[in-house]
Amino acid sequence: QQQVKQSPQSLIVQKGGISIINCAYENTAFDYFPWYQQFPGKGPALLIAIRPDVSEKKEGRFTISFNKSAKQFSLHIMDSQPGDSATYFCAASRNAGNMLTFGGGTRLMVKP
Amino acid sequence: EPEVTQTPSHQVTQMGQEVILRCVPISNHLYFYWYRQILGQKVEFLVSFYNNEISEKSEIFDDQFSVERPDGSNFTLKIRSTKLEDSAMYFCASSETTRGGYEQYFGPGTRLTVT
Numbered sequence: 001q002q003q004v005k006q007s008p009q010s011l012i013v014q015k016g017g018i019s020i021i022n023c024a025y026e027n028t029a030f031d032y033f034p035w036y037q038q039f040p041g042k043g044p045a046l047l048i049a050i051r052p053d054v055s056e057k058k059e060g061r062f063t064i065s066f067n068k069s070a071k072q073f074s075l076h077i078m079d080s081q082p083g084d085s086a087t088y089f090c091a092a093s094r095n096a097g098n099m100l101t102f103g104g105g106t107r108l109m110v111k112p
Numbered sequence: 113e114p115e116v117t118q119t120p121s122h123q124v125t126q127m128g129q130e131v132i133l134r135c136v137p138i139s140n141h142l143y144f145y146w147y148r149q150i151l152g153q154k155v156e157f158l159v160s161f162y163n164n165e166i167s168e169k170s171e172i173f174d175d176q177f178s179v180e181r182p183d184g185s186n187f188t189l190k191i192r193s194t195k196l197e198d199s200a201m202y203f204c205a206s207s208e209t210t211r212g213g214y215e216q217y218f219g220p221g222t223r224l225t226v227t
Contacts, residue, residue: 046215097214
């Protein structure tokens with residue numbers, strides 16, 4: 001019940017294209033859903049996050065879509081750039097201060 | 113911009129030895145965490161720490177692990193007797209939470225290699 005399932009495991013997108021990464025969760029007590037970006041040898045960097053009271057949040061080229069009834073959320077990267085090539089992790093937590101449960105990660109490659 | 117720092121960046125140790133990984137969380141943050149990431153795998157929660165005590169821990173965090181906040185700035189993870197399977201990247205994170213903030217900010221990690 002604590003799992004967060006992420007797909008796809010890897011993704012190749014052409015420069016300028018849209019990258020879409022999906023996550024699904026089971027625990028309805030989760031109420032915070034962040035996305036992290038990780039470059040090789042670095043720590044995860046918080047990218048964007050959403051709470052279940054909204055269905056979409058946009059920050060620049062990054063958008064989270066959230067479907068509470070389906071218990072799914074996704075990250076859309078518009079106008080994908082080679083610099084976006086990284087591993088992306090979705091995560092979820094129950095309350096402020098609680099542990100993050102991470103998805104398995106998606107390795108994104110944006111081809112020039 | 114404030115950031116979480118960790119030392120050392122890489123630690124090599126022999127099986128059975130004790131290691132201490134150090135972290136300096138963001139200064140006004142109140143919750144501190146340790147996570148680990150085995151090469152190529154997802155990030156896994158180990159422990160969270162608040163108000164000078166463990167608030168939550170995972171199954172991974174067994175008696176071989178301990179955490180401490182020895183002073184007002186440092187947060188440490190100790191592994192008493194390292195095993196080969198402890199080889200991983202260890203990330204420290206911190207969050208503010210006083211205003212309901214959930215955001216956890218991660219440090220650059222310590223790569224632990226157990227030989």
